[in-house]
Amino acid sequence: MNTLQLCLLISSALFCIGLAGALSRTNTILVLLGIELMLNAANLNFIAFWRFNPAPLPATGVIFVIFAIAVAAAEAAVGLALVIAIYRHQQNIRLQDATRLKG
Amino acid sequence: MNAPANTNSLLERAPVMIRDWIIGFFPESLRWPVGALLAIAAMLAVFGLVFAFLTLAERKLLGRAQNRPGPNRSGLPFFRGTKLFGLTQPFADAVKMLTKEDIVPRAADHLLHFLAPVLVVAFALMTFAVIPYGRQLVAVDIDAGVLYFFAAGAATELAIFMAGWASHNKYSLIGAMRALAQLISYELPLLLSVVPVVMLAGTLSPTKIVEAQANVPGGLIPHWHVFTPWGAVGFAIFMVAALAEANRSPFDLPEGESELVAGHLTEYSGFKYALFFMAEYFGMIGLTGMGATLFLGGWQAPCAFLEFIPSYLWFGVKMLSLILFMMWIRATLLRLRIDQLTRLAWKFLVPLALINLGTAAFWSRTDSWSGPLQFVRWAIALALIVVPFVVIGRRLTAGLAPRTYRYAT
Amino acid sequence: MTLSVQHLWLIPALPLLAAAIGALTPSGGRTLAASAAIAAMVAAFVLSCCALVAALADPTANLTYNFTWFDLGTGAVRLGWLLNPLTAFMCVMVTFVGTLIFVFSLGYMHDDENFTRFFCFLSLFAAAMLGIVVSNSLLFLFVSWELVGLASYLLIGFWFQKPEAAAAAKKAFITTRIGDLGLLLGMVWLYHARGTLLFFDGGAGVLEPASLTALMVSTLSCGLAVSTAISLLIFCGAVGKSGQFPLHVWLPDAMEGPTPVSALIHAATMVAAGVFLIARIYPLMEADYHHHNLPIHALTVVAFIGAITALMGALIAVAQNDIKRVLAFSTVSQLGFMMLAIGVGSWVAAIFHLLTHAFFKALLFLGAGSVIHAAHHEQDMRKLGGLSGPMRVTFLTFAVGMMALAGVPFLFSGFWSKEAILHAAHAWDVSHIPLYFGLTAVVLTAFYMTRLVAETFFGKPRSHAAGLAHENPAVMTVPLVILAACAILLSLLAWPTPWLQHQLDPQAHTEPGGLSLMMLSIVLVALGLGAGWALYGRLLRTNASAPDPLAAALPRLHAFLAARMMFDELYAATFGRLSNGLAALADGLDRYVWGGLVNLVARLGQFGGLVNREADEDGLNAGFDAVSRKVRSVGQIYSRAQTGETHGYLRVIALGFVVLVLLVMLGGVR
Amino acid sequence: MTAALILIALLILGSTAVAMSLRNLIHSALLLVLSWMGIAAFYLWAGAEFVAFAQVLVYAGAVSMIVLFAVLLTRRSRADLSIAPASLRRAVAGVLAGGATAGVLTLAVLRTNLQIAPSAAPTVTVQQLGLELIGPQVASVLVVGVILTVALLGAVVLAASDRNDGKEDAP
């Protein structure tokens, strides 16, 4: 059980907490945040692997994380804008009510 | 950078020598934490005092600006009757703040209510870690110093939100929202004005940026960024954004006394209010320090032969001059409305900063021009900046009637 | 004053010029057209005389002048003019008779409003006829031949208002055209065989010995010599134009035209053209005469055709009541005689008879013309009668013509020329049938001529018009007198010495005597005259509707002959129906077979379109719809899975992930 | 070295776990901010300063603000505060799924033998990152730029509540 595995464990724990949160909470914002957490868990993995990578340069892991953070931010922004739009439409943001897009 | 001859003058190396001396007493393993603690203690002490006397200086300056003397009544316990020109006023204030009752609204979210002032001050202080006060006088010399500085700055908004939300008061919440809007709006021009400096210096670490502005031997004009066309504009935008970030004068809408009582600070009193007040000043100090580092060459002397004055003094002079400049503006300019404020940010400063980025790029490419080409270079660079400035400026004020001044007769 | 062969073309050119003038002058310019025509004919006559003088200078020489009409490929199509005694005599005859007829027409056509047009056509005809005579190339001869046909068409159909005239003109043209096709084929075959159509071209000409032997040598698959085939084809043309046996039907109908036209065309010139043509190419016709292993000789055909025509013409003439029809059939008969003469080997006799016949037949026609003119266009003998008194000159000249035609001995030219023919027929060694036909024809000729004279001139006028008849003005009677004189004077050509024979065919030997034949013919003529007088002279017809004595005697035969031996009906029944049938076939073929085929294809196209649409509708679309319905139903099942519950989706993803990782881990996929 | 890691891990996992279970949205949001700070600390521990400060700047600075704004803007109905019975069942299902994934992941991590080079934390300077970004990764930088602009505009359009928009959506 070396440090890398520890880091991986931490990130997978974080991932599962995010997943559990996303699945259990009805409030759309929290679901979004859960997803945000899962993304960060992935970033953790990247940095962990970069950290214990024999050839640290070129810092692909780091760059990937930078891009991941940027995209995650964009995703969060759009997600929450959607939430506001849903809220305006159905006056509450309970995810299970937003089922218009069904088959 | 080749160390100039007098870097080893006594005064110059004094603070470092003291520190090494103290560290010497501790075992190797503890040396690092002790060094850090020492730096923290030094900074707290210096900036604490600077904060105190800044409050006094501000009140004296406003006074003089409004043709009145300002605070000169406070005295020493034992020196009754001596004219201390209000020097002990800050200490009097401090005592007042500590002793006043600290009221917390019942419906408030106690945890957040308490946490807000703490976080504000904490984040403000964290920004001091990377500012290089002297040639080797920088607390933490990390590679992405500038980024750390702005990251910490960005965290303060969180605290303001907590303050606004926790006091469970409509006015405080609206005040917090306005403060946040202003802070977020001005964070962008602040960062964008810094980007050219980073581009030209080629690094995010403040120490290297200052070294990049070292004097060219024999050059009369100091080799600072401010003396380049893009540098000047960058510095101007930086100062305006800094004013807004620090909630100072023309942008001090959040706690505009006349309309919103004290904005998100209404429910605070006593020591928590003082903390907020202190955080504001620390924010101002931090911002002016970073401004000096980035644009005025940090601890660099204006020209080579002035090198004998120690670097940290130069830094001090520059920082204080900027602070006084801010106070001066507070005394003169009117407060901006929230929509004027955001329009100024988004429609004027951001475009200008982006164009400035372009000019800086042009400047860096045409480095090799020499002789008459220098003037051409300058002319083009200036044109690249002035023309958009005028065009965007005129478009912004297109709808407004010309300004009429009514002097009191 | 001689006319060199280069200028020979002037003879036909002058009348052609007159014709052009006539065509261009508006109908008002009557005198201009007439005078131009007559002047042209007189000038042509003078030139012909000069040409005669030049030709008679050396009777054996064939003076030719050839020129290129247009060059074709490496060779060239060449035409030319030929001057020899035959040409000269014919030119003189045509121009002299033509002039007289033109003068006569002045009077005859005086009150016709298309007067100028008439003279234009007459001049055109004369020019064409002269073109035939002077031509040295069968091609130019054919060209003039067709123009003669055209002129005869225009002249016969001159009174085009009358439908019968129009029909007659068309019939004439078509019948002669049939003949001309034969001539065309012969000419083309000759051209192909010899490469040229010139008669005499310095050795290379068609009628020169070299080509004759060449034509003789090459024989057809059916053994017929090429020269025989060609000459028979050319003879078809002659048959058509001269109204010989099978193609004579148009001649009687041609009487619809004005009488001067009949005189000019159907007495003197046009019909003679056929005989002249055969005379002209006589060497070709005769080429195969000396080869005995040939199935058929050209000349024998000519002889028999001539004999048959002669007899048939005479027989039909007997039963005709219209003066001009009688004369027409008499012409057919006399032409038969000429063909017979050529057939039996003596083309000189034929030409002699042609010349004499031209004069007295023209005289008879003009006489008939003046009678008709006087009797206000009454042509039926039965309605005439008693004209000898009022029309003294016409009667006398008509009588001279009748006697010359009948062959009253010694005094009249007709006798000598007929005698020469009979003599030649007698000398012919192939068979004597033509001789017997000839002799019977002589009798019949005498008979019907006396009938004609008796019915027309003697007795009382049997119709009001006949009653009013009175002698015609000088312009009509003078030509009659001149012609009558010529009819008598021409006997000089043969009587003291066979002068004409020497001029035309010097080398030909003429065996002496044959007196018994002459006596026999005199007896036959007398017999004919007597019979004619007996039947018609003594008991004169009292009224128009009185039955004809001959008809009373032999009713069916007479009716048959009156109906011109039913040839018209025969032809109508056979060729008429055949051509209509063929036309119907062609039109039907077009309308139903080919048109049908096209419509069939169109129907097929429509049917194809229909099938395509049906197949498309039922087969393809229906099938396609069924499949798409199936897909939609499957789709519905699957779509129920989409609940719209985001949590549900996330949960499924998580479980899926877990299962996947387990698989990877436990599955040992390394 | 690992002590710090464990400390950071506890901070992150603790704050997220509590955040996900709190009913008060604002508190859970702020706790999440704390967890993001923990993650930034982890990056610092791993030696990627730039990423850490970027994380702080982006998440603590911007995302938290949006989240809080979103929470504030959607607070009118009280319904969502009480945990409805149905959501209890969902919560159990959620936790079960999360647990299952956690078990599987830990199994996977433990089963794979990852060799690590015991070298010190690699340091990567901002200049190297800069050169890397402008060098081979320039395309992705531009793409990210575009994504961010589009997200910005999209968010504004979606969230902008002009009057007539409301009527259109009325069912």
Add this chain to the structure above:
Amino acid sequence: MPLLSLIIFVPWVGALLLAALPRIGDGAARVLTLIASLSTLALGLVALASFHPAAPGFQFVEQHDWIRSLNVHYHLGLDGMSLLLVLLTGIVSPAALLASWKQARSPRYFGLLFLALQGAALGVFLALDFFHWFIFWELSLVPAFFLIKLWGGPGAARAAYQFFIYTLAGSAFMLLGFAAIFAATGTLDFTQLARLAADGLLVEKLAAVSGFWPQAVFLGVLLGLAVKVPLFPFHTWLPPAYAEAPVGVSMFLTGVMSKMGVYGFLRILWPLFPAHLHAASGWLLCLALGGVVFGAFAAMRQTDLKRMVAYSSVNHLSYCLLALFAVSYSTGRIGFTVPASIAAFAGTLLQMFNHGLSAAALFLCVGILESRSGGRRGLGDFGGVRTAAPVFAGLCGITMFSSLGLPGLNGFVGEFLIFRGVFGLAPCTATIATLGLLATALFLLTFWQRVFHGPRAGAASREFRDVAGIELVALVPLVALMFLFGVLPHLLTNLFNPLVTSWVSHINPVVTTAQLPLP
């Protein structure tokens, strides 16, 4: 100076001008059309002036690359035959325009379509590359279709459609044929193809592709051309089309369009597929003979004057083909002689030209009759016209006799040469063909007798204007030309004599097995 392109495109430019001036008056439109149409005659004469017949090959050649990838060149050339046909078009089209001077409803559209038709026809005679030759060939159909349909008589629509689709179907096969040729040889240029065919390479290349291609291509091209001439069985579109078309158009159709088919035979089919034409010539002779005989006899049955003249033009054109097929039939046989085939070819070209004149004039006369009788043109509708209109009767008579083939007029020389050639090469067919001559004489004279002779009846009984003014201007030149070329045929023969001799010299006497010398 690109003379040939000018000849082709001036009419089209005229058409464009007409299209571009919508507000032009009727009179002006007619005059403009006439001028554009006369340009062809003028340019033709210019070409005639500087044309030296003896020079072998083509003159005034214009060759430009057009579609390099398909090896297609914009190749125009003029030799004796094309010059003859261009002059014919130059003479017939103004006459046609003059003929329809009064009638045409909207002269601008009529002029426009007519000029388009004339340009296309000229294009066909001058193009030497199949590509644009075929474009002109098809393009001539379109305006003809509209002219017949819009200005035609009562049954015009059906006739126009039949005409269009029938000809189009034919030329579709031809297109397929040439596509195959292009696939096999890679070139569409007639001169090159002719050279290939001369040394047997064309058939070889086609055979290389697959066994039956040479025959198929030959049949395709033959069908395309046969429909256009028209050869006997494919002529059913002609009578209704010519009958229903307005006077001017039927004049142009019979004067020029039918010549395209014969031109096609002489320019394309014969040089490219001599062997195949020889092989099929037995049958083709029968068909041409059928055309001659049945054409003439069918004419006898017609009561509609225009249909009668249409059948007469079928008959006359079949003569041309008769000559060509006779030559091709007899190549290699004992009967083959050079002067006969020269005469045949010369006869064909002359017949084409002369028939163009006489048929056009005949249609003009029928048109004049039709205009006087208020549209009725049955044989029985007239009577005694000669008394009512003597001048017209005279001119119509000359036209009738010229188309009859009376010597002294232009019809005779052509027919004589054809008969001279055909008799030499195939005597039996010549003899049967004379039936055609007879039948032509018959129906024409019947027409003349029923219409002109006899008492005044039908339309002639009422007021019947004699020919005057515009009609005279249209008719007299044609009649004058008939006389001119009748008497002086060398004006025409000099043009194509060397050409015809060269054609015949090219026939290499491929002596096939000894055939029956003369059928």
